Amino acid sequence: MKRYAHLLLAPAALLFQTLPGAFLYFAPTLAFGKKPIMPESWVWSVSVMSLALFALAGLALACAASYLLLTRSRRFVAIPLIFLCCVPAWLLSVFYLHGVLVFLVWV
Amino acid sequence: MRPGKALAVSLLLPCLLYGSVVLLAGDRLFVFSKTPPGRESRAALAIRDDVIPFFKWGTLLFTRQYLRKHYAESWYFTQASKGDCREEFASALKQALENYPAVDLYLLAHTNHYIRWVKDLPEELRSRIRFVYNTGCHNEPQGKDWLALGADAYIGHPGVSESPFFYFFLLRHWLHGATLEEALALGNDGMHLKFRQLEWTTFGRFQAEALMKESRASVVGDVGLRLGDTAP
Numbered sequence: 001m002k003r004y005a006h007l008l009l010a011p012a013a014l015l016f017q018t019l020p021g022a023f024l025y026f027a028p029t030l031a032f033g034k035k036p037i038m039p040e041s042w043v044w045s046v047s048v049m050s051l052a053l054f055a056l057a058g059l060a061l062a063c064a065a066s067y068l069l070l071t072r073s074r075r076f077v078a079i080p081l082i083f084l085c086c087v088p089a090w091l092l093s094v095f096y097l098h099g100v101l102v103f104l105v106w107v
Numbered sequence: 108m109r110p111g112k113a114l115a116v117s118l119l120l121p122c123l124l125y126g127s128v129v130l131l132a133g134d135r136l137f138v139f140s141k142t143p144p145g146r147e148s149r150a151a152l153a154i155r156d157d158v159i160p161f162f163k164w165g166t167l168l169f170t171r172q173y174l175r176k177h178y179a180e181s182w183y184f185t186q187a188s189k190g191d192c193r194e195e196f197a198s199a200l201k202q203a204l205e206n207y208p209a210v211d212l213y214l215l216a217h218t219n220h221y222i223r224w225v226k227d228l229p230e231e232l233r234s235r236i237r238f239v240y241n242t243g244c245h246n247e248p249q250g251k252d253w254l255a256l257g258a259d260a261y262i263g264h265p266g267v268s269e270s271p272f273f274y275f276f277l278l279r280h281w282l283h284g285a286t287l288e289e290a291l292a293l294g295n296d297g298m299h300l301k302f303r304q305l306e307w308t309t310f311g312r313f314q315a316e317a318l319m320k321e322s323r324a325s326v327v328g329d330v331g332l333r334l335g336d337t338a339p
Contacts, residue, residue, distance in 0.1 A: 062121065
């Protein structure tokens with residue numbers, strides 16, 4: 001089983017993207033729902049920090065998965081897994097990252 | 108694959124994808140950009156109306172830091188119901204007008220009449236209102252009323268507009284030193300690009316030209332105004 005553990009990292013990187021998705025779904029309601037839990041003065045900081053963490057963690061996971069696939073698996077296994085799992089995970093992560101950089105007025 | 112090559116591929120691919128996201132967003136990057144001069148002489152107020160939480164959240168995330176960075180003082184209000192924040196808004200506006208020679212207003216709301224909240228202020232204070240941007244549908248004709256009230260320039264939309272697309276480009280370019288005329292053109296072009304992308308991805312369900320007809324923003328007043336021009 002340990003020999004194939006690196007194959008699981010790519011699907012895990014893709015699965016991880018459900019977390020920022022869930023955050024995007026729930027955070028607005030926590031901040032501006034009928035019974036807001038988060039004070040408005042916190043919303044910007046908490047949201048941008050969370051999105052930044054999700055973006056960086058997503059990038060790191062997908063990069064590690066791609067590296068391990070390319071170094072430890074045969075090409076016919078690595079390339080489809082990278083396209084199916086790592087590329088969507090990267091795309092979503094860089095999308096969140098760009099959002100964060102825009103919100104921070106850095107780009 | 109060799110580790111060095113694998114590492115290079117694994118780092119290069121996300122960089123290429125980031126480039127494609129930036130290209131798709133359709134706007135240039137403002138890396139290490141500086142705030143135009145005169146920050147200490149200007150203030151801004153923004154108000155978001157009572158919409159679904161996701162829209163309130165997105166507007167706040169995008170707007171707040173831009174205002175903080177480019178204005179000496181800024182106030183941001185999110186309404187929880189129609190008419191909410193009236194007193195707070197009027198009080199903050201009065202404070203801004205008393206303390207700064209140039210005050211910009213961002214009315215980030217559906218069809219609105221915030222102009223009624225402002226008209227009771229003394230004329231000498233109202234004359235310090237510099238630029239008003241109104242996202243409201245059918246609020247373009249308010250321009251002449253805002254100018255009569257003392258504003259120098261006003262941007263609005265003519266019909267049932269998809270103004271968030273325009274606002275994204277307008278705010279970024281106006282705050283980075285473009286004139287209102289330039290920011291308006293860039294905003295309309297950027298919005299048009301987004302509509303064409305939408306038309307393409309929905310196989311024509313959304314018609315870019317029809318959306319543009321309703322949404323194309325226009326400016327009245329001092330079209331050559333820049334953020335750095337602080338004297339109203």
